[in-house]
Amino acid sequence: MREELVAYLLRISEGKRLLVNHLLKITQQQSKALEEEDTKALEDLIQEKQTVMAKVDVLDKEFVEKYNLIKEELGIENLQEYEGEMSATFKELREKIAGIFKVIEEVQRLDQANTKKVKNNITKAQQNIKSIKTGKKALTGYNQPYKENPSFFIDKKK
Incomplete structure (x- = not known):
């Protein structure tokens, strides 16, 4: 039973x-799209x-259910700490899980870098909006028609 579960x-x-490898590629493409502001x-x-x-x-939900069954059967907290006799598939599973974690860490690292890029792009956009508003204010000041103020006092020679 255990060998079937491991397989x-x-x-x-x-x-x-x-x-997860596909996620890594997508995250790399996101990074490129952020740089190009696409x-x-x-x-x-x-x-x-x-x-x-x-x-x-x-897949994670299905994996956790079966993984918990194996952990209960072996009396361990995770596969990495198991030191008993292991079959080739069991060793392969441990290696595959370790590989998945490495790729996930890379995805997280890229996501953090992408988040910084997004924040920088937002800051740039806010600065552009601010300069546009300032330009609009200046433009409306120049486009005002000249208003002639009426003269209340008329000087007369006596």
Whole structure:
């Protein structure tokens, strides 16, 4: 039973590895779109990323259920601390999980950098809006028709 569960987890992990690598590519494309300030491409990439993340969530839910069964059976908290006799598939599963975590860390690092880029782009946009408003105020000041003030006092020679 345990070997079947490990093989099943291995298949789930392979699917997750493919999806996480796809997330990494999308995140890299987001970074490029942010540098080019291509909002349309960025929106499309965000939608695609959400779809992939939803698929990862489904796999994670299934993985956790089976993973917990194995942990209970072995009496451990996680696979990394298990030091008993391991089959080749069990070792492969551990390696695959470690690889997935490395890719996820890279995605998180890129996401943090992308967040900084977004904040910088927002700051630039705010500065542009401010300068446009200042320019509009100056322009309206020059476009005002000249108003002649009436003279209340008329000097007469006596």
